[in-house]
Amino acid sequence: MGDIRRLGVLTSGGDCAGLNAVIRAVVQRAVRTYGWKVLGIKDGTMGLMDRPLQYRELDLETFSGGVLREGGTLLGTTNKGDPFNFPMPDGTFRDRSMDFVDGFNRLRLDALVVIGGDGSMNIVSRLCERGGIGMVGVPKTIDNDVHGTDYAVGFSTACAVVTDALDRLQPTAASHHRVMILEVMGRDAGHIAINSGIAGGADVILIPEVGYTLDGITRKIRGVLNEGRSHALIVVAEGVRTESGEKATVAQADGQIRYGGIGQYLTHALAQRLPDVETRVTVLGHVQRGxxxxxxxxxxxxxxxxxxxxxxxxxxxxxxxxxxxxxxTSVPLEEATIGPRSLEPDGPLIGVARGLGTYVGEEDPARATETTAETEGTAAAQS
Structure with missing residues (x-):
């Protein structure tokens, strides 16, 4: 690559807390230590694909105030539109990867720092490989599901938000003698749910990696009530399926299918099994990102x-x-972009939760499978 004089930096994928702090650190180190010029690419890959190019110069003055403390990203980001199969206004799809490469070259950049999750870094790394662009990745995602790193930027703040929500739900649950269900983000991984569920004292934590039964949840809630407590807290990750194995999803206005609805499903299911207990659901949603x-x-x-x-x-x-x-430290990008990193079903945090008496699904995986099969058989017989 030769000597570095002009460095590009962009954020790609979903937003989270801490992105501006990464950009600030990149600029501080690049300018103060190496004397480079830093250009911030706006709206992820789109900034290099748009014409005119969308970018801004970043210098020490940019970060002289409180940007370190701000959520979101001052550069903007996107998680839509695959550059290798990009949707065009006429309804067709076109490979626009070389538009990205051309934009990089037009700005006379020497290398690129990409702040993204496993999916967005995979796409950008392929773009950089096509154009012979030197790239270094920075992991960020509230889901904490990037391989090769114990933590990604944004995860800690998201867990703090969820824990705070549980702290606020507990008093109202106790006041009204209710079961409060909190649906949290995480895609197909349960990192947010298990960490914040333990920190927030949840009685039930449901994660995509461990099967559960509605009977198991009901037994746990009954046990809590029999111990003399009048309320209970449930944390459920958005990627958890129904007892029969169906995904809980909703269709967006743009046609995309996203997770959503498992909390409502549990509310209705538990109302049938616990008719004497009021159940309410809170979907925390994008509050976890901000x-x-x-x-x-x-x-x-x-x-x-x-x-x-x-x-x-x-x-x-x-x-x-x-x-x-x-x-x-650092790891090869090909090791980090192999797909989402899930929790191990027998991992230490799951053991901690169970040690506290929390229901985290069935300890015997066969039990969850058998119960699901029984449920499906009953449904088939009734139809």
């Missing part, structure tokens, strides 16, 4: 941004910065 990053996310973002620039300076491209063994 707000100021907490201290851990600011520290993680700053460490990642500095290390990413150092990798660029050393010519170590095709890598993603990562947090392992209480420190920052």
């Amino acid at each position: 707000g100021a990053p907490d201290a851990r996310d600011r520290m993680l973002a700053s460490s990642f941004g500095v290390h990413a620039v150092d990798l660029v300076a050393a010519g170590q491209f095709g890598r993603m910065v990562a947090w392992q063994n209480r420190g920052v």
Whole structure:
């Protein structure tokens, strides 16, 4: 790649807290240590695909105020439109990958720092490979499902938001003697649910990686009530399926199918099994993405941004910065972009939750399978 003089940085995929802290760290390290010029690409890959190009110069003055503390991303981001199969206004699809490469070259950039999740980094890494562009990745996602790193930027703040929601739901649950269900994000991984569920004292935590039964949930709630408590808290990850194995999804106005509805499903199901107990559901949704990053996310973002620039300076491209063994390191991008990282069904946090008496699905996987089969058989007989 030769000497680096002009560095590009972009955010891609869903937003989260801590993105601006990463961008700040990239600029601080690139400008102060190496004397480079940094260009921020607007709206992810679209900034290099649009004509005219969408970008802004980032300097020390940009971050002289409170940007470190702000949620979201000052550059904007996108999680729509595959550049290799991009939807056009006339309804057709076209490969626009070389538009991205051409935009990079027009700005005379020497390398690119990409802040994204496993999906968006996979796409951008393929774009960079096609154009011979040196890329370093920074993992960010509230779902914390990127391989190769213990933590991604945004996860800690999202967990703090969920825990705060549980802290607020508990008093109203106790006041009205209700079961409160909190549906949280996470896609097909239960990292947010298990971490915040433990921190928030949930009685039931449902995650996509472990099968459950409605009878199991009912037994747990009855047990809590029999112990003398008048209320209970349930945390359910959005990717959890119904007892019969169906995904809970909703169709968006743009035609995309997204997770949503498992909390409502559980509300109706438990109302039938616990007719004497009021059940309410709260869907936290995008509240988990917003707000100021907490201290851990600011520290993680700053460490990642500095290390990413150092990798660029050393010519170590095709890598993603990562947090392992209480420190920052890097891993090959091909190891980090193999798909979402799920929880291990017998992982330590699941053991902790069960040690606290929390119902985290069936400990015997066969039991959940057998109960699902029984449910499907009963439904078939009734139809």
